[in-house]
Amino acid sequence: MLKARWFKVINDLFGNKTRTLLIVLSMSVGLFAVGIILSARTILADGLAESFAAIHPSSGTVRTIQLFDEDFLESIRKMKDVQEADARRNISARLLTKSGEWKNLTVFVIADYDDIRVNKVTPQSGAWPPPEREILIERAAMPVIEAEIGDVVLIKFPNDVERRVRITGAAYDPAQLPAQIDGTPYGYVTFDTLEWFGEPYGFNELHVIAVNAQDKAWAQRVVNRVKDKVEKSGYTIPLSMIAEPGQLPMNDVLNGILLLMGLLGVLSLFLSVFLVVNTVSAILTQQKRQIGVMKAVGGSSAQILGMYLVMVLAYGALALLIALPLGVYGAQALSAALAGFFNFDLYSMESPPETFAVQIAIGLILPVLASLVPFVTSLRISAAEAMSNYSMGRGRFGGNVIDRLLSGANLWFARGFSIRSVLLSIRNTFRNKGRLILTLITLTLGSATFISVFNVRASLSSTVEDMIKWFNCDSMLALDRSYRADRIQSEAESIPGVVGTDVWIQLPARLIRDDGSESGLIYMFAPTVHPDSLIVSPSLPKEDGLPRVMRMQWSFPLPCSWMNLR
Amino acid sequence: MNSSTDSPLIELRSAVKVYESLAGSVTALDRIDLAVRPGEFLIVTGKSGSGKTTLVNIMTGLDRATSGEIRVNGEPIHKYGPERAAKVRGRTMGVVFQSFELLPTLTVLQNVMLPMDFAKRYPIWEQRRRAMSLLEEVDIADHAKKLPTALSGGQQQRLAIARAMANDPAILVADEPTGSLDSATAAVIMDIFERLVQERHTVFMVTHDEDIARRGSRIITLSDGKIIGMKESVHA
Structure with a gap:
């Protein structure tokens, strides 16, 4: 009983x-936010790690200008400290979409689809391996190219060969940036099909896994040794990349999104705690x-005190009843959406027990702790x-500076106006200063959450606009080799409708640090444009902002590799 | 009824209560000396603002005296903090207020059980039985499952008396218990008090109503925080 x-x-x-209901719902929002973020972080991190491990990720990728064959690949595989190596052909092409737009397309040519040793590509649907004269499209790229399995698409190659190719299936290649993010769809064909495209046989992309690949510095040294061998063998390396151990390409982007959501979750939680404290204060007053x-x-x-703490515990428990299942469902939905967007598979949708423990602790302990102050204050009287x-607060009002400032004696300038009712409101507002501060904190937190969301949005838009100002052109053409700038500009400007052109040199480069180690890939732009160019508005950092010593290493000089048209 | 030579249940010696505010100090009780003897029906009367309610508050430990001594059943509650005073009050006194002060979200029965729950004097199964018995004594047992708002003013005050008697206190303290009632209902409440006194309980009551005050065994008159008169009633 x-x-x-x-x-x-x-x-x-x-x-x-x-x-x-109001208290429970306000608490539920915060708990739901915490649950969804914590669970989604774990589900996504586990999914990323498992997806990554499943593909046998490379420690580094080396691109060559000249083509190499299996014998050279075998020699790389036999190198000391190279755990595994594999090679592909990487061709830039263009694909005509249903809406009539030419989209860039990267075509990978793989020798043996059943023996991909590094950066594994796996079948998603349709034929595997792709039959001759047919192509597989990376699954995330299907919407980008506006096509489905079975469609025939027109593909144009740098050698001016155009081919109508049937999409025979979808492949899953999590090692690539998803097509909807970098805008470049990926296709996969066999060497037989490559021949049909009019391209010669050979590889131009080498993927290497170092022994002890989790050690990034070590893996980089191994890849550098591979690069040395490649260069000594007479191949030119226009591009090389060192992978971040254990991370897919979009890991940082995903972490950024989750961090933002986490911050919003914490803000929501604080807001709900203050709402609880405010409501508890109201209940205590009542x-x-x-x-x-x-x-x-x-x-x-x-x-x-025990009675009221149990009441707050009950609010927390009721909020948990709502927030726990919703958090699990929300985390699954969010994880699935983000995994789909970033193109990786989730192997488990289970929310970790720690998430429930954190939610329960927050739902039960935090409101109780937060309510202790108003409880103890109320019980002390x-x-x-x-x-x-007579609830006049033991005559406390009127005793301090703020109260005296609000008294009529200090409002001599308003004596001619009927402001009694206004004064009554203002004085009542300041009568209980603790309650006022609490209300202001709650409102401030709510507003801060609201404003921060819109600020982040505005900041992103502004950043994107600034980036677009760099390339204030209607069309950008990346050229496959070097051209004389004056000649190519003259050619372009002779086309009706072109009102201006800029040419750039874009070079992949690496910073060489003092200890001789090399940084990751840096794209170095060398604008040759006039400062008042309408097309490109580079806002280069001041000289003082640049590193004092920056020795750049690039493979070949180009007068112009990039042209912007307007 | 116990004899007047018994040691007092409640004893006040030079009890002073001063309220401080920005407007200045107000002496609500000024050096009150008073002893409430076992078995008596002591009624304090006086005009509004004479200090009657302040007297109830400090002798029950609901508020602290500014100076002086207050002993309840020999315990110096003037030295006690609110917690200890509440325990003494729960064990020794039952308090009845003018506006009943019932808890609106508890049923009639639960209102009577609550002081027993706080005092932990009776086991939980005994609390229910005793609460029903008290409700029968004040003739509202039929309403046990109702909320207080479903009762009339007289019934609510009877419920408040039953609640005050929950822990079988040595003394019942009533602050204007008939103040919110019509004369007929007030007479019923006074009958209950008299019956309790006859059953060897002690009742201390304050009222501004001279006619009601006459029903006490001893009557004290308070004015401006001072005792200005005391007389034994013919009923004593």
Whole structure:
């Protein structure tokens, strides 16, 4: 049989259903946000790690200008500290979409689809391996090229060969940036098909896994040794990349999104805690007299505090009932959406037990801790005062500087106006300063959450706009080799409708650090444009902002590798 | 009824209560000396603002005296903090208020059980039985499952008396218990008090109503925080 005091708690909880619902919902929002973020982080991190491990990720990729064959690949495989190596042909092409737009397309040519040793590509649907004169498209690229399996698409190659190729299936290649992010779809064909495209046999992309690949510095040294061998063998390396161990290409982007969501989750949580404290304060103000009565009939502060803490615990428990399943469902939906967007598979949708533990701890402990201050403050007053009909706060108002500032004596300038009702409102607002501060914190947190969301949005838009200003052109052409700038500009400007051109040199480069190690790939742009160019508005950092010593290493000089048209 | 030579249940010695505010100090009780003897029906009367309610508050420990001594059943509650005072109050006194002060979200029965729950004097199964018995004594047992708001003013005050008697206190303290009632209902409440006194309980009551005050065994008159008169009633 329940004790009488618990009947009061239960009746208070369910007697005012609207109030209970509001508190529970406000707490649920914060708990839901925490649950969804924590669970999604784990689901996505595990999915990324497993997806990554499953493909036998490369430690580094080396691109060559000249083509190499299997014998050279075999020699790389036999190198010391090279765990595994594989090669592909990488061809840039263009594909005509249904809407009539030419899209860039990267075509990978793989020798043996059943023996891909590094950066594995796996079948998703349709034929495997792709039959001759047919192509597989990376699954995330299908919407980008506006095509489906079975469609025939027109592909144009740098050698001016055009081929109508049937899409025979979809492949899954998580080692590539998803097509909807970098805008480049990927296709996969066999060497037989390559011949049909009019291209010679041979590889131009080498993928290497170093022994002890998890050690990035070590893996980089191994890849550098591979590069040395490649260069000594007479091949030119226009591009090489060192992979971040254990991370897919879009790991940083995903982490950025999750970090932002995490911050919003924490803000929501703080907001809901302050809402709870505010509501608890309101309940205590409303029940002040009842607290006095309970004291009058023999209730100790500890007993009464226990009743109200149980009430807050009940609010938390009810909020958890809503937030836990919603958090699990939300995390699954969010994880699936993000995994789909970033193009990797999730192997498990299970929310980790730690998430539930954190949610339960936050849902039950945080509101109780947050409520202790208003509870203890309310219980400290005597029973007589609590039951007093005159709630003037023991005459506290009027005693300090703020109160005196709000008194009529200091508002001489307003004496000619009828502001009594306004003054009444203002003084009432400042009568209970603790409550005022609490309300202001709650409103501030709510506004901060709202403003931060819009600020992030505005900041992103502004950043994108700044980036677009760099390339204020209608069309950008990346050239496959070097051209004389004046000649190619003259050619372009002779086309009707072209009002201006700029040419750039774009060079892949690496920073050589003081210890001789090399940085990751840096794209170095060398604009040859006039500062008042309408097309390109480079905002280069001031000289002081540049590193003092920057020795750039590139493979070949080009007068022009990039042209912007307007 | 116990003899007047018994040690007092409640004893006040030079009890002073001063309220401080920005407007200045107000002395609500000024050096009150008073002893409430076992078995008596002591009624304090006086005009509004004379200090009657302040007297109830400090002798029950609901508020602290500014100075002086207050002993309840020999315990110096003037030295006690609110927690200890609440325990003494729960064990020794039952308090009845003018506006009943019932808890609106508890049923009639649960309102009576609550002081027993706080005092932990009776086991939980005994609390229910005793609460029903008290409700029968004040003739509202039929309403046990109702909420207080479903009762009339007189019934609510009877419920408040039953609640005050929940822990079988040595003394019942009532602050204007008939103040919110019509004369007929007030007479019923006074009958209950008299019956309790006859059953060897001690009742301390304050009222501004001279006619009601006459029903006490001893009557004290308070004015401006001072005792200005005391007389034994013919009923004593």
